[in-house]
Amino acid sequence: YSRTGEGMHRFTDPADGRTYVYTQLFLDDVQRVFAAFDQPDLKAVFELAVTAPEDWTVLANSVTEHTGDGVWKAAPTPPISTYLVAVAAGPWHSVRTEHRGLPFGIHCRRSLAPHLDADADELLDITRACFDRYHEKFEEPYPFDSYDQAFVPEFNAGAMENPGLVTFRDEFVYRSAVTDTERQTRARVVAHEMAHMWFGDLVTLTWWDDIWLNESFAEYMGYQILTEATRFTDTWTNFGVAGKAWGYDADQRPSTHPVAPGDVEDTASALLNFDGISYAKGASALRQLVAWLGEKDFLAGINIHFQRHKFANATLADFIDSLAAATDRDVHAWADAWLRTTG
Known part of the structure; x- marks a missing residue:
């Protein structure tokens, strides 16, 4: 594991001692996690199985299923580049819903649960509104089977457009009163990363x-x-x-x-x-x-x-x-x- 946000990052929350891991494989960091030719023009179908502690939830690019004995299996992805493969695992606090027949979710570490819950309606409303608007503009439908947004700790960027599992720095889970401009910035990052699902991930x-x-x-x-x-x-x-x-x-x-x-x-x-x-x-x-x-x-x-x-x-x-x-x-x-x- 790394502590630099490159490859698979591991974090233990000082608030409650719980541990989380997530990937950031951007550019050429996939090789820190698994062997791969890491050119963006070499795409493949990825079918992941992850073994994790029993009380963890495992998120990935596609819908995941807990098959028992701590094993989670993710549905096969469409062809994607290696730098877009993503896993986020830990005892996440999750708020889930469905939209247009697809599972949507927002996730954060347990110690931030009250703060995420306070903003969950706003985040999900913005997600749905942007999703619908992109479908009005783009003829190609959303190309993946789910849309999760994970607010992860110690992230070394603003956000990352992993197909079906967008990761954000968890500073976007606001802990106190913030200005409307800050809420606008967060909403813009949500819309920006969603655009990548077509421009960046599909093409x-x-x-x-x-x-x-x-x-x-x-x-x-x-x-x-x-x-x-x-x-x-x-x-x-x-x-x-x-x-x-x-x-x-x-x-x-x-x-x-x-x-x-x-x-x-x-x-x-x-x-x-x-x-x-x-x-x-x-x-x-x-x-x-x-x-x-x-x-x-x-x-x-x-x-x-x-x-x-x-x-x-x-x-x-x-x-x-x-x-x-x-x-x-x-x-x-x-x-x-x-x-x-x-x-």
Whole structure:
């Protein structure tokens, strides 16, 4: 086990002594847990069996079943990349429901149970509203068999878009009074990670040079869906105040890079691109693209993209080709100007 949030992280709660483990296999950390070729364009069906203490619950990418003697079996997944395989196990406190015939759940460590319960209705309402709105926009239905959101301790990122088992830092289980902006931020992260179920999980980047495609798209959709489907109707104002400043700041540094960098040799190089350019500037560019194409043609292009590449992989060129199939505008020239240049 790790204590760094890389691979399989193990945590013992100082509040009650209970222990939890969860995976974070992002980029190339899958090899810390099991042997695998860890390129995102090598997808496989995963069928997991987990042996755990009797009082634990085991969550995974698909529906899990306790078969006795501490053994949990997860249903076979659709083809997914190794970096998206996920397990979270421990004596979780869970709030479960069903939506559109699928099991939905939110989970946290036992010591945070009262705080999760206090916000459970809000979290599940936002989850359902975003889920429904994505189904209005995307022709491909949600591609997995369940939707769990686990708020995990000592997480080294904000959240991770594991198919069917999104993990969040458990600071998002608020312990005290918070501002409405903080609630909006949490809701936006819920919407952002859900966008990845289609863009990132169903259709996955071929290599890490297109990490912006994952993140810029999810960032744009997270703000847009929240604005359309929830009470947080001024989310783009928050983006203008905070998000764009992050992008401008990163773009003025000597370390600036194109939204779509041309050459990413390895995962260490890819990690350097997780910044305000890949998230905020890329989302700004996509927002501009939607305004230029019109949302109808943009969504038509997105749906062509999902249809062409579902359960497979795609590049920036594939994405632009899909958009170009839905419009008379010169999307290739737009991409060269806005995605391939710095500043």
